[in-house]
Structures are given as C-alpha cells and as structure tokens.
Amino acid sequence: MTESQLPSEPSGDASPAKPDSPRRRFWRRMFRNPLGVFSMIWFAILIVAWIWPELLATHDPFKQDVTLQRLYEGPSGDHWLGTDQFGRDFYSRVIHGAGLAFRSIIIAMTIAVGVGVPLGLFSGWRGGRLDRAIMWVNDVFFSLPIILLAMAVIIILNPSLDNAMIGVGIAMSTRFTRLTRAVTLQEKEELYVDSARITGLSTRTILSRYIAPNLMSSLIVQAAIISGAIILIGATLSFLGIGSSLDDPDWGVMLNRGRELFRVHGVWQIVPPGGALILTVLAFNLLGDAIRDAIGRDASNNALTITKRVSVAPASTSHAEGDDVVLSVRDMDVEFPGTDGRISQVLEGVSLDVRAGETLGVVGESGSGKSMTMLSALGLTPAPGRMTRGSVQFDGRDVTNLSEGEWQQIRGKDVGIIFQEPIAVLNPAIKVGKQIMEPLMIHMDMNRDEARARAAELLAEVRVPDPERRLDQYPHEFSGGMAQRVGIAMALACEPKLLIADEPSTALDVTVQGQILDLMAEVQQRRNMAIILITHDLGVIAEAADRVLVMYGGQVMETASAGDVFFNPKHPYSKALLDTMPQNHSGEGALAVIPGVVPSATAWPAGCRFAPRCAHAIDDCVTTMPPLEQVESDMVRCLRHGTDLVLADPAEADA
C-alpha cells in the first residue's frame, strides 16, 4: 500500500488492549454477522435432520394415503407442509431429503478435494512442462458444463445420484486444482519458503508447515460455496430423472414429481422442496461469505469512491493575504472511520500557503500525511475518509465545500497533479495519447484533432522521443521514466497555476530524477507557476524548494525557508531528518536513522507525536501537545523551542 492511498491503516486490527487469539476473533466475527448466524442455524437443523430424521419428521416419508382422500393438500395441523399426489407428508419428505443432500455433498466433495488438492499441489510445486500439461487438461474439463460431465458418468455407469455425484466430483475437482495450484505458486514465490528450502527442510515439511495453513482458509471458503453448487446440480439431475430414484424423498425428485402437477394442482406442489433447496444453497453461500469476512479478507471492497459530504467546521485562523497566494489551507482535519467504529485522525490542523512562482517542499517520513494533505486540499480525500474541519482557498476563492462537479472545472485546468508510481496512474486499457488529450478536450475546448496535435507537442516538450508514435501506444509499453514524463505532460497540459508533484522522481533512477526536476523548474520559470513538491528526499528539497513544510504524524512540525531548515532547523524532527541525509554523513560508521517508526493514526501519543522517538524529549513532551507557534519568520510545533535546546547545524555535527 502506498503512502498517498492511506497514511496508515485506519481500519487495521491494531488493538493493543485486547490480545485476541485468531480463532476467538474468527468466531466472534461469525456470530456478529446476522447472515452467518442464519446459515449456522439452518445447518444445525439440517444436520439433525440428516443424523436423526425421525426426531423431526412427523410422518413416514414413504407412507401413501390409501384412501386417496388427502392428495394435493395445502399446509394443515396434521400435514404441516401439505401432501403430494400420493398423499405423502411433504414436511417429513423434506426432512428426509436432507440426508440425501448431505450424502451427495460427501461423495462429490471427497472426490473433488481428494483429486483436486493433491493434483494442484503437485502441479504447482513441480512447475515446468508437466504443470502446463496438467493445467491444460484441467482447463478443458473446467470449461465443460458440469451437468454434461455428470451425464457422461451416468451414461457409462447407470443413472443414480451416487454415480452422478462421481461426475460432479470430477468436475468440481478442477476448481480445487486451480485454487490449490494458485496458492502453492504464490507461497512458493514467498521468500520464507525459499529460505526454508535452503536450510534443508523436506518437501513434505514445507508443504505441510507453510503451504497447507495458507491453503486451508481459501479451501474452506471455496468448499462451502461448492457444496451449494453440488446440491443445485444434484437437484437438477434428479429433476431430469437421471439422479435419485423416483420414490426417494430427494428434493430434486420431489420437484420432478411436481413439474407435471403444479400448473394443475397449484404451485404449492413445488414450494416445500423448492424452499428447502433454495434455503440450503443460500445458507452455504452465506456461510462461505461469512467465513471469508471473518478471516478478514476482501473487507476493503466496500469503500466508497466518491465520499459522502459532511459539514466541515470552519478554520479558526484567517487565510494568507495577497493576489499571488495560489493555495492556502487552514486548520485542516481529516478523519477515517474504521470498520470497528474507531476513528483515526490522519491530519490535524494542517495549514500551508504557496504563492505564484514559488516551490513549497513538503517533507516527512512515509505515513506523515504529506500526500493526504494534498489530496484533501483538492477534494480528493480517499473514501471513507473525510475532511471535518478547516478551510481551503484556491486562487482567492473559497473551495472548502465545492461539489464534485465544481471541482472538475478546477482539477486538471488550474491545478495539475503528478503522482508517484507513474505507470499505475495510467489507465492500462486506454492509449496514452487519449489520456493526455482528456484534459485538453475537457478544459480547453479543443476538438479531437487539435487535442491530438497539442498532446504530441506536450510529449515533445517533456522530451519523449517520437511523440506521434508514442501517442498510439498503451501504458505497458512505457518505461517508468517515460511514463512519468507522460504524467508531467498531462499535469501541465492546461498550463495550471499550481502543480502538485507527489514524489515525482522517487521511482526513477538518478539521472532521470534530475531531468524531471529540471523540466519542472523550467516550466515554472516560464509560466510563474506555483509548485508543491512532496518528497521524503531532502536532497530533492535542497535542490528545488524555496520554502519547506515538515510534516510528522499528520501535523505540521515546522515551516521555514529552505535555508533555515537546512542551516538552522528549529524542530528536533527536522534535525533528525537532516541527519539521515547521506550528504551529511561523514563516511564512517552506519548512516544515521531515526529510531522507531511513525505511530499508527489510531494510536497517536497523547503529547507531542514525535516525543517517543525524540532525542530531546522531556516529561512535558509526553503529556502536553505543543501548539504551532511563530518563531522569527518560521512556525514550529515544539515545547522546547527557544529554551536551552541546541540543535547543531549539520556542518558542525560533521566536524
């Protein structure tokens, strides 16, 4: 996960108070999920009906009404679910049907797992040509209709549910082969398996100790869902008359009997077996979903893309004055609601200004909130996060509460963003040229031909060779450096007043880095553009920034001119960052690192957020949150500034 997506894990499982065993957490989540509880209750009933049907059944399921008086009845006190065309009790027949359903599952599942899992393990572990041959055969069977495979087995042997289930089991084994092979391959790649193999463990030990546990959870989820499918197919075959024999209290057979009758004797003839069938399959599917959720995968799938609007509390301080202020942010708070109701505050009271022609550098370690600040200032807070306080002015206009539609007029036109990961931000399915043309056609009122011509010019400007040919290529045909040039071309397409560059050169090699920064500086001079440059690389800041904003733990720690930050840092964190620069390293001993890690947004320290890692922290720092205060021309958030705190400048430290 990249830093600009989420500064930390707001919905993570970090609950330091209660060390909970995974097993207990699993069951707690299962019982908290109403659909999971429903499916577990239904299975409890079915299992009783399977093991001891006489306990639940009120009648003999085979006993016909010889008097022919009580056929095709609806529900009554005597026959709870009515009677069929022979006067047999529907309720008791449905209860006895549970046993046949479980029998089908057991036969088919034994074959499916017994064939599929070993084959997948073998194929994935072995690899090479044999693996490809096995998977080709597997895929052929996988692509054939299951019903057809079951029919094939029935043809060869004789029509019966057990024989049909042999066919279904063979068909379903292809699902398990695929799944097992995929997990095996993935685990094989993992480093720890490699190192385990090196230390001389046997294949069997690796399979049972490393691969099997990872496979288990996926297998259980898959098995639950496939059990549902097995029941459906079994019912379909019995319905066709080539499954269970025509007197068995099988749900499919009861539907087969009903199919001639329901148009004449009323739809009730198919309701009891049909209902039991649907509820059972539904219960298996819900059980699979509930297990998957309780294991904790796929939980991120529910995030909203476009956040719900919430009222934003106003800022308590006023914006910077002056015509040349392009972006001004005051007192911005951003929160992420976690899945368990806890709220993590990823930004707190962030303020910043950037003026035309100026470059503001934003520095801080990963997780300090740099990227989140920029996204939130432009109304792009990733869901489910939201801005809860603060005020944002862009080009003299209050943009705090703009709608998505109003933002669309500004984004891409007056402000361009260059993202890190240049290839991931290009749509893999759309030609690069089309993507560059988008802002031109949206904001500059160009038609297709004009936009294409301009896109080619832009690519030439960012020194992409052979731009005409490049326009018709797809992102996967671009190298990282070339893709980042495309990103810059797109961000600059409409000559924005503000360029936000989020780690524009981090993923690139050193020579390309320099070229990209030069390119940005060149455009800035020509157009008097404001730049916000986000980076964790102080070398880049030293080269390009006029002023610097130091962020830590979702707060601004220091703002100062670039010169002040480098030669007279006022915050211990700024100083600590400087000490990690290779340029400030004497060449002897290990490179300095800041001890510890950025804390999680769900568990900020009570006092200064940097205190736990700060070499200069005193007792007050741990209990009191320092305010952001004016010191000379700079702003600093530190209790100890102006006291006896001496932060030596890098040159002295080296000496």
Added chain:
Amino acid sequence: MAKYIGIRVLATIPLLFAIAVVTFLIAVAMEANGSIAGQVCGEGATIECIAEVEESLGLNDPLPSRFVSWLGDVVQGDLGVSLLDRNAGVGELIGERIWPSLSIVGLSLIIGISLGMLMGIIAAIQPGGLVDRIFSITAASVIAAPGFLIGMMLSWGIGVELGWLSPIGYTPFGESVTGWFKSLILPSIALGMPTLAIVQRQLRSSMANALQSRYVLAARARGVGRATLIGRHALPNAMIPTITVIGFRAAAAIGLTTAIEIVFGIRGMGELLVTSILNRNVTVLQGGMLVVGLVVATVNLLVDISYGFLNPKVRLNK
C-alpha cells in the same frame, strides 16, 4: 488483432480433439458395460443378433482404427444413425433439436449479461448504499435458486395465473417469428436470472476495485467527469474478470438449458440427451455431446477474443 484471433482459433483445435476423444471413450466405456448390441436387439436378444450388430457397428475392430474411422465420419458431418431407429440420422435429430436450445441459451445470455452489467454498474457507483444492498440480497437469493425452479415459478405465475404468456410449449421460428420469440421469453428469463445475478456480483466487485484504482484517482485529478470515469476508465478494466465469469456461465447455461426445456415441455437437446441416457442410445449421445462440446469450445473462443479487445497487453504480446 487479426493475428491474435488467428492464434486463438488454432488453439481451439486441440480442445476440439480432446472433446472428440472423450466422447469416443464414453461409447467405449458403455460398451465395456455390455450394453450397445443388447440395447439394439432388445430383450431376449439372440447371440446371432448381437454378433450381427457388433459386426455392423464395427465393434470388433481395434480401438485406434475405430477411432480414426469414427472421427473421419464426424469430420465429414456423419454422426451415424440412432440405435433405436435405423432410419433416423443422428445429425438430423440434433439439427431439429438444437435450435430451440440455442435460442433459449442465446436469449438468456442477452438478458443476463445486459441487465447484470447494468445492475452491477449501478451497485458499484454507491457501494453499501440502499440500491446496492437490495441488489446484493436479490442476487444472492437468485444464485441459490436453480433455473428450473425459477422456470416453474414463472410458468405458474405469468403463464397460468396471469395468462400473459403460454406456460408451456415452443413455436418454431419458421412457423411464426413473434410466436417463436414469445415462447422463448419465460425459459430465457428462467435460465438468464442466475446469469444476471452472477454477472451483477462479479461486475460490482471488479468495478468497485477499478474505481479505487490509482488511474481513476489520476483521471479525477485531470477533471474527468463521473460518467466518463465509470464508463470509459473503470468499465473496460472491470470487464476483464467479468468476461471470464460470463464464459463459465455460458458453458453452464448450455448444460442447464436441459432442465429448463423439460419444465416448459420444449423438445430440445435436453430432452434428446435425457431420453438417450435412459435408453442408452449411444450414437445419439455421442453426437449430442460432441455438438454441445463444439458449442462450448466456440464460447471459449469468443471469450478469448473479447479479452484481446479489452486488454491491450494480451493482444499485443501474443
């Protein structure tokens, strides 16, 4: 693209060959069960009759030469004659029966894919919203219901109770085009409902992933509007896994249409296969399975080709 399609078509040949081998072996296995000649001669078969039938069907030749001559006939379109009626060519039997089946499968896929995609996109726009939750519960329940049961409910509700459409029967295309279409509606909805639910679920989840991707965020940062984000940026990428699911479902629908046809009393491939199984009519079964396999292989080919349209990486690298 033409080259890519060409390669995919050639890659289908081994699949077809594998289907032919399996079909052939089914007949061999049945014979080992000692039933083909006995089936033809009926109860109380004489040894002479069985010997004669075995001789005429070439059952005494070695397996490889039987396979070659059988495959030769099949490639020329000769699927042999029904064991129960020497005058009925298997090819003609299937030719009669396959059109109702293909019509139902085709219309069910059109209904299921178009509505399923629409509902999947709508649900993905506001995941967790009211519409999404209603769709999710509906889809989960529909997936749990076998198509033939949905068919019985439709036949009863719309056919019998409301009387809007005939609850049973099939009108051939040649007889009346509107009649043909009307007789297809209920079976196709019954077969298409699970398709709809499966497509809806898959597209919803892959759309939700695509809408959370970096490239959609970047497009928003360029000022791209909502409709374009959804339709132009997220949908083509979300369709790649959805096409896979549609392919599996199309193959399954070809198998499951048998039960739907029986509900609506339509004499299609379903009834032909089931009666042949019960009668152990091996030549008809062989032909039927071969044709169904051919249809499935065609579906797989179409799925592969549409990957090429959606995913430039696949198209350009192969």
